[in-house]
Amino acid sequence: MGQIERRDFIKKAVVGSIGTILPYGVDNEVFDVKLPPENHDKTQITAGKKKKVIVGGAGISGLSCAYELIKKGHEVIVLDASGRYGGAVLSVHDGLADGLYADFGAENFTRPGYKNYWKYIEEFNLPVLPYFHRENRLTRIDNIWYTDEMQKEKYEQRIKQLGGFNKSESRYLESNPSSNLEMLYLKPYFDKFSDEYQPFGIGYDHLEKVPVSEIYKKGGASNAASSILGGNNTSALYAIWQAYIRHKRGYDDDFELFHIKGGNQRLTNELGSRLGTRIKLGCKILEIKNGETGVTVKYREFGKEKEISADYLACCLRTTALRTIKITPQLPDEKIFIFDNLAYDQTTRIVFQARSKFWLKDNTTINLTFNHPALRTIWEVADEVDTKRVSLMAKAPGGTNPLRTLEAFRELYPGNRSNIDIEQVLVKDWSADEFVNGCERHGFGGLGELSKFWPHIMTPHGRIHFGGAHTDNRSWGMEAATNSANRVALEIDQA
Amino acid sequence: MKYPSLFFTIAVGSALITFNLPFKDKAKSPFEKDLVLRLLSIDPLKIIGNKNISNPSQKDSVPQIELVVHDDKGTYSWGTQIRYTIKVSDKIDGDSKYGEINSNAVLLEIEYYPVTTEKQTRNNTDISEEASQQNGIILMQRSTCFRCHADKARLAGPSFSEIAKKYNKSDIKALAQSISEGSSGVWGSSVMAANKNLTDKESEQMAAYILEQGEKRNKWILIGLEGTFRIMKKPENSAKGIYVLTASYTSTSQMRGEESIILRIE
Structure with missing residues (x-):
């Protein structure tokens, strides 16, 4: 397998140069950071006031958010508790011979999909390779190894035992994969969506506590389809919303998988090198004061507690980290619920x-x-x-x-x-x-669960804007991370 | 069996609260005297003790614990978020200041007591029962449990509270088997790794601890050297209360050091 032709999808990025010196006060010391001259899109420079922004967390979300903010002309400093940037994007080379490598963390991305991620692939001119690890598989079930064909046969036998699909299902499956059968019943609900980040207030709120199995039943699903699709414990609103997003992004039918040649960490390395010493590693955030006119962040660096102030905080930390940070004034109960209840794989x-x-x-x-x-x-x-x-x-x-x-x-x-x-x-x-x-966050598709998490998970409070993969509307790691980063950068730019 | 106990009576607002700190020896050792002196001189009240000490000469090998509540005010409002740090120093294991302490072996136990005008007494604790519970938590701290489970909060796996809602004491053997053999499909799509290194007795002690702690509504546990917790919202039946915070560390030499702080809530 060879490298795919990037010409097929790479659009030439419009680049300019800024080369500005930005002073930034930190703990009574002022350090100067030189913006790299390359890769700054003049067309994106903010129309509003230049803002000082602290970015919490140097995972892929924090890095891309900081990068978007500097491209818009804002002053940025990124604090990360660990001694490396990249977070869950981690490629390993050490310990492997002959130039071999592996992605310990985020391993692949899709096309279609990952729109904001591909933007960086193109801008940084990174080589990508197709990733075939889900093809030609053998699966062990009850101690027997099944090929994909054998599994398909087993599936078909089960459908037959269950009475078979009805006419409309059979017709649908002539041109769609069986894994997509749910779309036959969910697609009729898509028309009411206008914003993929807003599942509420479009006439479906009542479906949050209705099992999606009822939607299949109402749509005339056969016994076989109902059995295969299940959904007795999944909220219909959540299922319809997620299906709509997949459809809108074009990966509801089929998609290709890719990874970056040499390891996905090359992308976060590129972001990190552009941010330079704006990233302060080994700085664990301890407290956040969310003031009327700005934020103050207390952090610890080599045992010494320090403070830094800015106009905004782009908080791209996981909830597992946020639980350990004192935030004053206290955030609303619905946000605290998320800190306490969001689960990660x-x-x-x-x-x-x-x-x-x-x-x-x-x-x-x-x-x-x-x-x-x-x-x-x-x-x-x-x-x-x-x-x-x-x-x-x-x-x-x-x-x-x-x-x-x-x-x-x-x-x-x-x-x-x-x-x-x-x-x-x-x-x-x-x-x-x-x-x-x-790793990735769990979904919130239980009956009555969605409104406990959404949209509060992404709602800004005062001077704090919340990013990170967990705040996006789907959980696929690097897509969610870069989407949320771009959202937060825009929110702060327009604030 | 019950060991002799040392009682403390503390004035909190207009109420008296009696604490029973069990010790193996009731003898008035220098350590105990020191304990009482500290008790009387520190505000907010601090109680320092070690349950494994059988004679004063062992004091030196006990891990030294300092529980720091940041922005310490003595009295706190209902609903406040508190940040804490636990400093640990142990002659063999090292010092938390230099990253030498395994944070998984550091525990903060938080217990709420409502304050009324009547004298309240903390129940005498049967030390053998407590030792058994302590085994459960220590075994969990030595294992990988807290990477995916917490007491009241959700991580990858269910919280102790969620487990205690679903199961009771009659399920201990089944839960112990899940701990040893691994489990999947019970709590969504999460998969729990097997823990083949545990004996049946150990995994049963862990299961018993999870159920017991999980059903406690006024007691919380947190693992690690630092973090935050929130004082509960004001209960309907109580204007004042106290939070007893106990930080502990069990060293690799199996010595346990503790420090407790009392927070007044109004």
């Missing part, structure tokens, strides 16, 4: 380095889904690297011992286990990460 990523594509000797695939407590899935990464060695990425629940993952792999591998030539094991357990505790 917890994953351990295990990278194996093997001496060869050993699975080829067994005429099998390495895109394997084990469904084992210590090993969910495994696939090959960085296969474009010119070496006989390979790097394999495995996923397991947070807190998994990687050697147990290796043991599970050896025990259950659908070939001759003596062919396995794994020589290195690397691990990143996100549940143990002090600063990035967890």
Whole structure:
């Protein structure tokens, strides 16, 4: 597989140069930061007053928000508690031989979709590669390995046992994948949406507490379709809203997966290099005073507490971090509820380095889904690297011992286990990460749940604007992060 | 069995509250004298103790704990957010100032008591029962539990409160099995890793602790060296109350140091 032709989708970015010196007062010291001369789009310079903005968190959301703000001519300082920037975007090279690498964190992006993310890919001229880890899979169910075709047959048998699809469903499935069947019943509700960030107030509020299974039933779903689609515990409003967003972004039918050649961290590195020493690492935010005319942030740097003031705070911190920060005056109850109740997926990523594509000797695939407590899935990464060695990425629940993952792999591998030539094991357990505790946020699709989270999760309060992947309307990490960053930058620019 | 106990009676507003701090020896050791002196001289009141001390010579090997409540006012309003830091120093493990303390082994227990005009007495605690509960929490602190679970707040997995709402004591063995073998599909799509290193007894102690702590509405636990918590909104039946904050650290030598602070709420 080769690098795809970027000409196909890269639009030439309009670039200019600014090269301004910005003074910024921090803890009685003033340091000067030189804006890099490249990559500043003059057309985006703010029409309003230049603002001083503190950005909380240097994950991909905080970085892209800060970058958008400097492009609009604002003064920015980014505080991050950890000693590196990039947050959950983390590519590993150390410990892997021959130039192999893997993404411990955010691993892929789609097309269509990820509009704001692709904007940076294009602007920074980053090479992208297609990512095929969900193709030619084997899935272990009840100790039997199923190919995708076998699973399809099993699915069809089940449909038959359930009485089969009705005429309209069969007609729909002639030109749509079976995974998209719900759209047949949800699409008729899309017309009322005008803003993908506003599911309420368009005539569907009452559907928040109605199970989406009722929508299927009302639409005339067959017994087979109802059984396959389920939805007894999912809010109809949430399901319709999420389906609408997928449809609007064009990835409801089909999409392609990509990753950045050399690791997705290249993008956050590019953002970080453009922000320079505006990013202050090792600075943990402790308190935020949300004043009438500005914000004051207390943070700790090497044991010393310091304060910094600005016009606004672009808060791109996870709720797990926000829980530990004292914010005065107290935020409204609905925001505090989110801090206390938003959940994140917890994953351990295990990278194996093997001496060869050993699975080829067994005429099998390495895109394997084990469904084992210590090993969910495994696939090959960085296969474009010119070496006989390979790097394999495995996923397991947070807190998994990687050697147990290796043991599970050896025990259950659908070939001759003596062919396995794994020589290195690397691990990143996100549940143990002090600063990035967890992966993508969970949804809020339970009956009556949506209004507890939305839109409060993204609502600004006083001088604090809330970004971060968890504040967007869908949970796909880097898409949500860059969407929220662009939203917050715009909110502050226009405030 | 019950150990001899040391009682403290504290005036909080117009009320008297009696605390019972159990010690293995009732002897008036220098440590105990020091304890009483501290008790009487510090405002807000601080109580320092260590439940594992059997003789004064062991005092030196007890981790030293300092619980700092920032913007300390002594009296706080209902609903206030409090920021705290726990400083730990241990002769073997090191000092939290230098990042040498495992934050997972640091615990803040917060307990609310309403203050009325009547004398209130904290129940005598059966030390064997308490020791059993303590085993549960210490085992959890040594494991990976707190990466995905918290007492009242939601992380990847359900909170102790949510678990206690769904299960009761008759489910301890089943919960213990989930802890040991891992679990999925019970709480949404979350998957819990297996904990094969635990004995049946250990996982049962953990399950018992989760259920017991989870059903407590006026007691909260937080893990780590620093953080915030919110004092509850004013209850209908009480104008004043107190929060007892107890910070503790269990060292790698199995010594437990504690410090408690009382916050007056009005």
